[in-house]
Amino acid sequence: MARKNxxxxxxxxxxxxxxxQQSPPSIAQERVPTLGSRGAVGAMSRSLExxxxxxxxxxxxxxxxxxxxxxxxxxxxxVEDTLVPDRMQGSDPNFEIFKESIRSNGQLVPALLRPHPSxxxxxxxxxxxRRLRAQRELGNKLRAVVQNLSDDDLVIAQGKENAERxxxxxxxxxxxxxxxxxxxxxxxxxxxxxxVDKTELSRLISIYRSIPTSLTDAIGSAPKVxxxxxxxxxxxxxxxxAGKDLDALLVSDKFKDASSDDxxxxxxxxxxxxxxxxxxxxxxTPWTGSDGKKVATINKSADRFILSVDEKIxxxxxxxxxxxxxxxxxxxxxxxxxx
Numbered sequence: 001m002a003r004k005n006x007x008x009x010x011x012x013x014x015x016x017x018x019x020x021q022q023s024p025p026s027i028a029q030e031r032v033p034t035l036g037s038r039g040a041v042g043a044m045s046r047s048l049e050x051x052x053x054x055x056x057x058x059x060x061x062x063x064x065x066x067x068x069x070x071x072x073x074x075x076x077x078x079v080e081d082t083l084v085p086d087r088m089q090g091s092d093p094n095f096e097i098f099k100e101s102i103r104s105n106g107q108l109v110p111a112l113l114r115p116h117p118s119x120x121x122x123x124x125x126x127x128x129x130r131r132l133r134a135q136r137e138l139g140n141k142l143r144a145v146v147q148n149l150s151d152d153d154l155v156i157a158q159g160k161e162n163a164e165r166x167x168x169x170x171x172x173x174x175x176x177x178x179x180x181x182x183x184x185x186x187x188x189x190x191x192x193x194x195x196v197d198k199t200e201l202s203r204l205i206s207i208y209r210s211i212p213t214s215l216t217d218a219i220g221s222a223p224k225v226x227x228x229x230x231x232x233x234x235x236x237x238x239x240x241x242a243g244k245d246l247d248a249l250l251v252s253d254k255f256k257d258a259s260s261d262d263x264x265x266x267x268x269x270x271x272x273x274x275x276x277x278x279x280x281x282x283x284x285t286p287w288t289g290s291d292g293k294k295v296a297t298i299n300k301s302a303d304r305f306i307l308s309v310d311e312k313i314x315x316x317x318x319x320x321x322x323x324x325x326x327x328x329x330x331x332x333x334x335x336x337x338x339x
Contacts, residue, residue: 071110071143076136079113079123079144082158084179088172088221099134107131107143112157114149126157152189155180159193169221170230174208177201203227210234218250219267220260229268236271246270289314 111128125132126149128142135142149157168176173194180190191201207230208216249255249270255263287296287307295314299306309318 071145073141074113074123074144076132076140076142078121079125079132079142080116081132082125082129084155084158084176084183087168088175088217095130095133098130099137102131102134102140103138107135107140111142111144113144113146114154115146124154126154127160129158151185155185155189155193159195169223170226171208171216171219172221174204174230175216177204178208181205207231207234211237215246215250215267218255219263222260222264224261225264229264233264233268233271236268236274246274 109128109131111131112126113123114126116122116124123144123146125144126147128144132142173196177190177194180193181187187198187201191197194201194204196204207227211230211234246267249266255266258266285298285300286294287298289295293313295310295317297308297310299308307321309321311318
């Protein structure tokens with residue numbers, strides 16, 4: 001099937017996992033909305049949402065069957081979770097509710113799989129990962145449609161599922177972009193999967209790679225923390241990405257018991273405090289050239305040496321020094337080796 005049909009028929013018409021358990025009209029019993037604490041308006045709203053979800057589910061199934069696609073029941077241990085993980089641990093607080101819905105009503109909307117490219121009889125999932133996880137934990141088979149998909153199709157379908165259900169947090173998006181790049185996906189594919197432009201994609205990858213993986217994994221998805229605060233953390237950490245102070249924080253009970261957003265706040269506070277301590281230990285000394293001009297400032301501490309060139313006094317001198325750094329470093333090594 002062409003990519004257009006794949007994305008339109010199997011993805012865009014497939015409702016999100018949270019809505020997917022509503023039965024299509026052809027197979028579901030008619031439900032009469034009841035008046036809850038929100039009264040008639042709330043009941044009507046829920047009824048309209050239910051009808052919309054049922055209509056979308058019915059459309060998805062009817063189009064799949066019209067195209068001659070069979071819904072199969074497949075053992076969950078034959079299905080790999082995902083080609084590249086996008087969500088971080090603990091980022092799906094409503095999963096247990098979703099699983100109970102499947103336990104009670106069954107899996108009404110099939111997942112989308114492709115045959116495993118290198119292992120006969122096995123599959124990789126493109127769409128419906130929550131359904132796979134729920135059926136796996138319930139000990140049931142997964143209802144799925146199997147299609148021959150390229151790696152790009154698989155990644156784009158995965159991104160579409162996130163948009164349909166619940167957007168990734170900022171750091172999850174950054175992490176996913178970096179992992180896709182590590183898997184040598186082209187940036188055009190990554191942009192399509194995340195629905196971002198080139199500038200935003202570069203920013204996502206740069207921020208993620210500027211923070212130790214162990215640190216982002218320890219913090220988690222941090223749903224309330226946006227790009228600005230992650231950029232602030234990058235600035236606070238500076239070049240000193242690790243340290244005993246942060247290591248001690250990550251293993252503390254206070255950190256482990258905190259929410260993901262609060263863990264981020266604790267790390268940011270620790271990084272800011274370390275930045276202040278580092279600044280106190282740095283001694284600034286001006287460097288004057290043979291012509292009497294104060295060309296640069298040297299900031300030196302026990303573990304850091306920073307040379308700052310004043311480009312107003314000596315334009316392009318910084319680039320001149322940078323071009324000769326390899327030569328200077330080689331000379332430094334030879335001096336240490338006694339040559």
